[in-house]
Amino acid sequence: MKTVRQAPAWSLRQLLYFVTVAETGTITGAAEQLVISPSAVAAAVEKLEHAFGVQLCVRRKAHGITLTAAGQDLLRRSRALLEEAEELAEVGGGAGESLGGNLTVGCYHTLGPTCLPPLLSAFAADHPRVRTTFTEADQDSLQDGLERGELDVAVLYDMQLRDGVASLELFRTRPHVLLPAGHPLAGDPEVRLRDLAAEPFVLLDSPPSSQDTFSVFRQVGIEPQVRFRAGGLETVRALVGRGLGWSLLVQRPWSDRTYEGREVVVREIADGVPEVRVLLAWSRRTPLTRAARAFARAAPTAFTPSPILSQQSTTTEENR
Template sequence: MPLRFSFRQLEYLVAVGEAGTIALAAQRVNVSSPSISSAISQLETDLGLQLFVRHHAQGLTLTPGGRRVFNEAKQILFSANGLNDLANTIVETARGPISVGALSTVAPVVSAQLRRSFEAGFPDALVTLKEGSQADLLRMLGQAEIDVAITYDIEIPKDVAFEALVSLPPYVMLAADHAKAKQASLSLADLQDEPMVLLDLPISREYFLSMFQHAGFRPNITERTADMFMARSLVANGFGFGLVNMRTRSDIAPDGERLVILPLTGAVRPVVLGLATKQSAHRSGIVQAFFTHVQDHLQTQGLPGMHVPL
């Protein structure tokens, strides 16, 4: 059911009820007398209730029903002001809940460390972590399930603001005993006849395959997996090479086998890791504090989990 009043009408009602005359109320709220008189009359019509008794040349007095509405209007305006104060507090201070989403390939490497360091710097922050695909993160942003997403600069819609953090070039993963493992770097041409373990995830799949398309040949995909840890194990056990953008500090696969990770040379596009939020004129204090914290962390300590500081 739609409301039959506006906050402006309630403000005028309270002003007249306290002042006793429309002229004095108009002075207090800095609005013309006719505007207040019209608003009060419209409010009485909309509520179907006489709020004031008009006394010729002697001002107005509240009716019994008007007195009850007057008291309730004061409480409503008080609560509304409290809501404004709460919003200002959230915007200006770094406390309270913040929900952070991270791309599933990135989350295990960076999100936990960033959460730990952020909560250490802001003890009043309550961080919740979620992970998912790019589509998942964009949906969660749209439905306000997360406040910020740690993700790549790929397929970002216009209603999402993306702030770049660091450029991540591609690397080649090889088994330690691979014939090309001792080279300083590799190009796509070096991998043309090699079996490939494809990280078969949205965004990652299209990104890596586009490299081969631009190079003019198709990779020899022999294994596919949607799990980064499985991809590392398959590569480490000699089932093919893999491509990644995040070189972790550890070159050991989950099953204990060793990996060799080499730079991929040539005209290959890096991905950019950054923070994404819904487009908005305002950013809450805690979200702004998280942005600043992540940027400072990158400048002083590098990306968490990376092989070397960036």
């Protein structure tokens, strides 16, 4: 017997109003953005609550709204549904020949300078109608964004991934030692971490990079003498360039000069340190949009071969 489908007791417009309320944090803010009356926005949210039989948000005078657990779940689903509706409208309007819609990409902040430019430029060349935005953040914030539906995909390390995150490998890279140009070991093609253990260390203090750094030291059986902790890659490089310590990093900019113009020296680690995988990740709970699927298909080709490993290999050959 054929199933008879029924129209839902809610509309896409109501979902749009609800998403706007969640993103602005207030009924008034949503009304201003949508250019409608606050009463119309409030009525749409109330009708959604009645249709789903749950409370979606808690309204506090002078403090805006706070989503309930049900509201958070509906927000994630609504964003995906509205994205699909926009894509369907484009197809219906005759724009199906080229991909459109929105795409929001997250990226671990130290990976941004080396990963985002090739990814975004290649994707924009193939899909110029997709409106792509990006945000840089730490690993936990990126995974939060994926779970909440705020990010379509994210570029991050294969470290401390949650069960709800799916991924594919973009490339692999290896940690390296960063030394001041005048360091006694700067002329060696490879460096043993034990030979640096007693010297001041500059830590990139940004999880999960910091945890991975300490795990490398545990594998080798040494404890670094942490002198400075920096939250940014270029700050670490600048401190090393000043001769204030050495560091262990994964990301390597093409230039071996700091922002001050001081030279830093990259050397391979002789202790057999394992490679680190860089991934493109997305939430298992939210279906990928057409734009996100296209981005996932194209992303690995932007790093074939890995620009970081290729550069490291070339530098190693030149030093032999």
